[in-house]
Amino acid sequence: MKYIISSLLLASLLQVFLWLNSDKKFISPPDADNIIESLSYAPYKKSNNKEFLSDEEIVQDLTLLKQFTNKVRLYSAEDSQRVMPAVKKLGMQAHMGLWLSPVAENNEKEIALAKSLITSYHENLASVIVGNEVLLRDDLSPEDLIVFIKDFKEFTNNVVKADRESKAKAAKEEIAKEKDRKARAAKEKAAKEKAAKEKEHKILVTTAEIWNMWLLYPDLVQEVDVINIHILPYWEKIKAENFESFFKEIYKKVADAYKNKPIFIGEFGWPSQGYNNQGSVASPENQATIIRRFLVLAKEEGFSYNLIEAFDQPWKGVDEGSVGQYWGVFDANRHQKFEMQGEVLVEPYWFTQMVVAALIGAIFTFFGLRNQHVNFLHAMTYGLAAQGISFGIVMSAVYPFVHYMNFGKWVMWGMGSILMVPLTLITLAKANELFKCTIGRRPQRLIPLDLKSNHVPFVSIHVPAYKEQPAVLEETLIALSKLNYTNYEVLVIINNTPEDYYKAPIKALCQELGSRFVYLDIECTGFKAGALNKALDFTNPQSEILAVIDADYVISPNWLIDLVPIFDDSKVALVQAPQDHRDGNESLLKTAMNAEYAGFFDIGMVERNEENAIVAHGTMLLIRLSAFNEVGKWNTDTIVEDSELGLRLFEAGYMGHYTNRRYGFGLLPDTIEAFKNQRHRWAYGAIQILKKHWQHFKPSSKTLTRAQKHHFVTGWFFWLSDALGTVTSILNIIWVPVIIFVGVTIPTIALTVPILTAFIVNVIHSFVLYRTRVKANFYHSLLGAIAAMSLQLTIFKAVFDGFVKDRLPFKRTEKGGNSKKSLENPIKNEIILSVLLIGSFIALIMTNHQRIVEVYIFSLTLLVQSIPYISAIILRMIETSSYKKA
Structure with a gap:
């Protein structure tokens, strides 16, 4: 806390010092007579x-x-x-x-x-x-x-x-x-x-x-x-x-x-x-x-x-x-704008702006850092960033006090001010993560390699499989048979799959691999969660730990022997290992997707782990069975049953641990369409969880710590920010004809600068952290950024669906050659938006005969907003070129 208070005070004092020493508040033009x-x-x-x-x-x-x-x-x-x-x-x-x-x-x-x-x-x-x-x-x-x-x-x-x-x-x-x-x-x-x-x-x-x-x-x-x-x-x-x-x-x-x-x-x-x-x-x-x-x-x-x-x-x-x-010479309220002799005050609200900016920056600093373990350098740089953003906020807030507002300006200023709230929170969260990962404390809670235990609990490994390619699932099961751990079983849960093509080879393999492997052929409702719940009836009664992996994951022999000992702490309810993929070099498309996934597991999950706020994923997941039964097993009312379960365990007061070491490698989505479907499911499920658990995030709720609330709310804001990006793109496209043909309302600072600032912070955040945490070179960082940005419209649709549609069906992610080539272009909407945004950018540049700076800034905003949709086009071009080579 001492670092937070000191950074709060020093950064605020710097803001005040810069205001007081600015030479732009007063000017001294030559004296003139009062007679005109x-x-x-x-x-x-x-x-x-x-x-x-x-x-x-x-x-x-x-x-x-x-x-x-x-x-x-x-x-x-x-x-x-x-x-x-x-x-x-x-x-x-x-x-x-x-x-x-x-x-x-x-x-x-x-x-x-x-x-x-x-x-x-x-x-x-x-x-x-x-x-x-x-x-x-x-x-x-x-x-x-x-x-x-x-x-x-x-x-x-x-x-x-x-x-x-x-x-x-x-x-x-x-x-x-x-x-x-x-x-x-x-x-x-x-x-x-x-x-x-x-x-x-x-x-x-x-x-x-x-x-x-x-x-x-x-x-x-x-x-x-x-x-x-x-x-x-x-x-x-x-x-x-x-x-x-x-x-x-x-x-x-x-x-x-x-x-x-x-x-x-x-x-x-x-x-x-x-x-x-x-x-x-x-x-x-x-x-x-x-x-x-x-x-x-x-x-x-x-x-x-x-x-x-x-x-x-x-x-x-x-x-x-x-x-x-x-x-x-006078304003519309009949106040003289400037005297004819002496100094002229040209920033009439400077003192109020200074005080409010310093205060807002201090509030951002306190609430942004209070739930985290920080060193002085991390706290100080974050405090300076918070003061910089607060300066931008007061500059935007004062706009209606120094301008005459008509309907169009009120609409734009209002839209920009509303937009500024989530963008400010997201930008500060990104900046915080950037400073934490580069100059902050090193991670303290990653699971060490040298864990030892005399207790060897029974582990029941559940492998749900719905119409999985036999060759892929066979590879997964053979790897599980080679685990160094001695006390485990594997439940192979073939669900809602009538075709013998998918079942017969797996059943034969399970018999061949021995009694540890239990073959289940079940019919159920509730998609993956329903299948996992039904498999609980067949779980060995001696089981203390449930393990869940996807049907395409090839597991390292040391997975259980390295991670199970951490369950000796009775408060630990889940242990998560990262997802990774073994086919990342199969094509340029898969290289880009793999780079995009790595960022979350090497950056976000590591930092969330420091505050006991990790996101549980449906593969490489270990769960204490008693805690699992206590909170109510798998829920079928969301399509991200794994993440929802993890949150329930935290609400019950349990701890989770994460390791960023790779213990298993799965398969990447086969196509852009599969990639988008998977991300839609994750984002849609996140909104389902938000709607279901929102009461736990109220300040009065004691079920989660403030740090856990911070990380989960911030994570949801990241989904919402992508959705908001699409909304603002559409609104800005609509506004362009007004500027060109009516020419009366040029966008205010509130509608442009926050978007540009957020983009710059995102670029710095991505490339710096990919370099320092993921250890990716510029080429892989760029591919990862393209893959991430290409999903903006998908996330918008998922967030929209999450708020207006209940219980959408679970769409599996097609992998391992399971996907069928679609006749429909998966990025047609991204093409439309990119054409409209780039066309609007060109139209504004070509018609800006007076070279109005605000119009150039708005044009640049449109160009920046087109980048996610251009990224989708690039990814599609990569995919089609891969088809041709194949």
Whole structure:
């Protein structure tokens, strides 16, 4: 425990130290004035641009903005109709826009409304902007746009002139009423000064376009009062540090082209969140730095500008993806994002994130290690891994607090967060096993070779055989006849096999091998478990130990003499030796399968043995008969009766032991289909056991130790994680068309990084442990990994079946030439999924014209998710090539 506490504290302190010493929490861009010349303003509700703010809310907004600017830019006559009363009330100015489109009828309404507003509010208008980027969108031709501009120039001039004349006439009438000479002279002077000021005021008429459109259409320039250009380095894919040189270059190009025409920067800004646009990165630090540097530049150079925009507009997430929402100097809740002087805090939740991350990492460390025997190095590395994963969790958890969430984002973030729970547990379990096996304590409980005992208990060896090839079973029985142990019998249990082809040679062999070999020909229900139960009636009454092996296993003579002495400890109820295979070199397919099996028996079982939590298997298994009778014999309500029995023995308080020495060698599945059927049976059976025994895993249950609960639950989570991998693959495939064709919702970190992290940990775990524990070279490790990954869809189906289907029939694993060649392709579903995933990967890469990092990460996630299904295809290719050679 001292190592766990020390690693917990040290790793947590390291997390805190890194947070405190990070230079990314605060930035110090150059100080700028609080005064901004103009800000774009849209009077809409946060989530809906079809619903206007109330008059009171608009006044509140403009009152806030008046602390920073006296001008706002509006984008349509309809917007202006709602905003101009507040502009006038507060004595502000506006750049009033008209929203022109290809629809003539809409344009007529827009123009009519705009003219009425100009008539009413011309004193508060700095300019009229006839259309916004209509040439860029190709909504109007330059010629049509010029007609509208000329019309509004004439109209505004007439409005201003008529107003000026009306005011002059009123002033003359007022002066004429004055009878005092001095007072009249004073009023005449004041009227002249006022008239001069009003004469200076002119409503500029222009249109708004990106900078290069002005260079393309010089005739348009001749018709406007001012060149209103949009310069948005983000959309030009300019890196944040290069924005100033880019801006100066563009401004100079336009200024040099039209030396006698004034220039107004109609839009300049930078988003605080969202995806990158190639080199342009949307971030709080970039927004604060660029805006402040721009304000300094504008003051130094003396140009006029309008910043886009005043407030964030979450409703733009529907049309402009995850960037359009974040251009505001204020967020959607009207909080200023950054000050114009001094340091800028760009990670507002950093302290909470630091505390929560350190706390979660400490919890992971404590509960991940508390039931295990660890040394300091193992505990410390695990503690660091736990802190790293907790950092990723808080980064994902804070996402909804710094982003505007729409339905699609909530779906993705929710899916990712749910997915993160099992992936985190599995990744930590894999990391724990990796550290334990490489830098942790050496195994202590493996059965030693030098066990001796004066007691030689009677062992009843049971060999169930259902339609087993006679030559295979004969080899097994001959090996059993050569055991060095002296006190045993062999029950050959031929069950539900009517054909003499399978029975006659075996019956003859049993007679030949002598009285130790008992030939049983039985009919039963309950598959293998039913046959084993029926054989108990024929077991020698002197038996103290049951031994079970599969019909294809050739046993070492020392099996019993080496392992039986451990039963001198009355608490020992089962002893398990590993499975291995003698036909691993028969073909490349079998080499791959054999490598895959070896990992479990040389890694997982060794570590489970340290905590008295091994999984009992139906071959190479020794069981104390009295304990077996106590817990209720073989159960026929699961198809993994051996593993279920082992768990019952642990629940009864007994111990189990494991040796990783090979005492027997069986046969591998003949085909991929047989390989998949066997794994389906194991995974399906595991879910059956989970459903049957779940109450024993509750914290309040005392039947199992915490270490045993940990290992069994972790083992089940491994099955569930493979199943979850298929589910997330399908969900991600469904999401790809949304990204490509709608383009509004790019997957969040919660939906991509955990999958990639889990994959990386799995690769490291597999190759490092195969090298250190299995002693496999890279070639065999790779084959084992391919075989393991190829089973993902099979495990998904097994887990699904386990939760929705009860009592599926037992499917035997075809071995030793028993299998029949199937006409159906056993991996057709894997082919479909791999094609969809790879196709989705290619489609996203090809359509990611803006080189959005999040899209690349999601694409990589899809490619990683295709690897299990590609592995199945590779294994199938290996199998078919073996057929051709045969």
